[in-house]
Amino acid sequence: xxxLRRSGRLVDMTNYLLQHPHTxxxxxxxxxRYQSAKSSISEDLAIVKEIFESQxxxxxxxIPGASGGVKYIPMVNQDEAKQMIxxxxxxxxxxxxxxxxxxxxxxxxxxxxxxxxQIGRLFAALFSHKKxxxxxxxxxxxxxxxxxxxSYLDVPVSIVRRDHRVTEGSMVSINYVSGSSKRIQTMSLAxxxxxxxxxxxxxxxxxxxxxxxxxxxxxxxxxxxxxxxxGVLVESVDVEERLIDDYISITRLAxxxxxxxxxxxxxxxxxxxxxxxxxxxQ
Amino acid sequence: xxxLRRSGRLVDMTNYLLQHPHTxxxxxxxxxRYQSAKSSISEDLAIVKEIFESQxxxxxxxIPGASGGVKYIPMVNQDEAKQMIxxxxxxxxxxxxxxxxxxxxxxxxxxxxxxxxQIGRLFAALFSHKKxxxxxxxxxxxxxxxxxxxSYLDVPVSIVRRDHRVTEGSMVSINYVSGSSKRIQTMSLAxxxxxxxxxxxxxxxxxxxxxxxxxxxxxxxxxxxxxxxxGVLVESVDVEERLIDDYISITRLAxxxxxxxxxxxxxxxxxxxxxxxxxxxQ
Numbered sequence: 283x284x285x286l287r288r289s290g291r292l293v294d295m296t297n298y299l300l301q302h303p304h305t306x307x308x309x310x311x312x313x314x315r316y317q318s319a320k321s322s323i324s325e326d327l328a329i330v331k332e333i334f335e336s337q338x339x340x341x342x343x344x345i346p347g348a349s350g351g352v353k354y355i356p357m358v359n360q361d362e363a364k365q366m367i368x369x370x371x372x373x374x375x376x377x378x379x380x381x382x383x384x385x386x387x388x389x390x391x392x393x394x395x396x397x398x399x400q401i402g403r404l405f406a407a408l409f410s411h412k413k414x415x416x417x418x419x420x421x422x423x424x425x426x427x428x429x430x431x432x433s434y435l436d437v438p439v440s441i442v443r444r445d446h447r448v449t450e451g452s453m454v455s456i457n458y459v460s461g462s463s464k465r466i467q468t469m470s471l472a473x474x475x476x477x478x479x480x481x482x483x484x485x486x487x488x489x490x491x492x493x494x495x496x497x498x499x500x501x502x503x504x505x506x507x508x509x510x511x512x513g514v515l516v517e518s519v520d521v522e523e524r525l526i527d528d529y530i531s532i533t534r535l536a537x538x539x540x541x542x543x544x545x546x547x548x549x550x551x552x553x554x555x556x557x558x559x560x561x562x563x564q
Numbered sequence: 565x566x567x568l569r570r571s572g573r574l575v576d577m578t579n580y581l582l583q584h585p586h587t588x589x590x591x592x593x594x595x596x597r598y599q600s601a602k603s604s605i606s607e608d609l610a611i612v613k614e615i616f617e618s619q620x621x622x623x624x625x626x627i628p629g630a631s632g633g634v635k636y637i638p639m640v641n642q643d644e645a646k647q648m649i650x651x652x653x654x655x656x657x658x659x660x661x662x663x664x665x666x667x668x669x670x671x672x673x674x675x676x677x678x679x680x681x682q683i684g685r686l687f688a689a690l691f692s693h694k695k696x697x698x699x700x701x702x703x704x705x706x707x708x709x710x711x712x713x714x715s716y717l718d719v720p721v722s723i724v725r726r727d728h729r730v731t732e733g734s735m736v737s738i739n740y741v742s743g744s745s746k747r748i749q750t751m752s753l754a755x756x757x758x759x760x761x762x763x764x765x766x767x768x769x770x771x772x773x774x775x776x777x778x779x780x781x782x783x784x785x786x787x788x789x790x791x792x793x794x795g796v797l798v799e800s801v802d803v804e805e806r807l808i809d810d811y812i813s814i815t816r817l818a819x820x821x822x823x824x825x826x827x828x829x830x831x832x833x834x835x836x837x838x839x840x841x842x843x844x845x846q
Contacts, residue, residue, distance in 0.1 A: 293578045300582060387732055389756075390757070395711050396718060422704060426711050429677050436678060439708070441704060444727075475675060
């Protein structure tokens, strides 16, 4: 790479850091990349850090010492997150979303990659200080959110399947009871998709009683992996008995009135959990 | 937002542009965002453009006039793409990937969000000059690539389902013949997930005879949408008769020898297509 001036370095460095979240990058790497002295690189990084933090793009951790460097941690600003989630609530409340049986059509939301990235960043920011080795979700609708989270945390995604048309080698399967329909179902995961001892963040699009997520927790126990956290995009309050208690929800479906074609959506427990996490890390 | 100096503007502007690919951003927007004169913003953008283009991050189109502005178009550098695809070929050739029946375990590759983003960028760069309204794929394994492409093109993703456990309202279903197994299967798409007349890019992880993709083409015809292009991560050459002829493949599975546990993978037709597209746009 040819020698760059500060202005050029800042543009390239910003792009490089954004493409490598949660990755330690040594000063020497940048110093060689731009053929510039480490002192200049340090000054560049101070500028990037200031803007990343003031614009809530993320924080830039500086790790001192010979094996040190910088690490970009994606974050969100509380106000920006509030605005985003409020808009999402309004969107989910649109009455034409209501399908027979009280289901909601969600693919216009789940099918929007930019929106998925924003939601992925919310979860990634919330879990940024935890050691996470993988994100796990269940096919199909949880996948877009799980990849967005995995992308911001720079960890792989494991996809649990509900079908049997699977060509992924040895599988671990468990039966689980769908909390709302009370039916026994099967879910499977390719054995080699997760190492025993992995710290796993479970992500899904929707949670009612939590039967599917309970199933994923049992599956993780089966392969001796640990649950670090659980995040859902929408939780439903219309639940007799919830099968899991510690989870993070972005939005909450407070009421679905099919007859009057009315959907009531409110902000989930995201901000309470964000505050708790902030306290934990202080 | 407080007034920023050039160095700060460059960092924030780079982030903003990267988050908004294929989106026209007016000079006035940046001018207000940074409380800076349009002439300063123009100079900033010239610096960003130079680095984006020299580093093959993408091109920065300048649209003159009152309704003008800038647009970031993600691109790839030929050498970088070559290196990435060569590494991918090597990875797919790993003999422990071979499963009974000659299938390949691919979830370590498809489960890697960073790698998916790189592949998404390849397809997005190739189709950057086409008018695309949506990306379409079939559940489950095509989804990560489709979202990465959709993210770089800033268009929604439509997911075709092979199961019937679907709560997405009115569905369009078609029967298709799986090219390799010759069995009749069904695929469905939520009617409201694609508008008639949409220009659609079909993306999938694997193509053998092309029966699944043929099915998606028929489905698009059914809802009067148009196919702009077809992209697959891996194509197999072990095919008697291919059901589609115009597609782009990143890699090509040249030989699978289960007995000797050997997989031979080569670069697909990506670079030939890239050269064709470049000629078309000149």
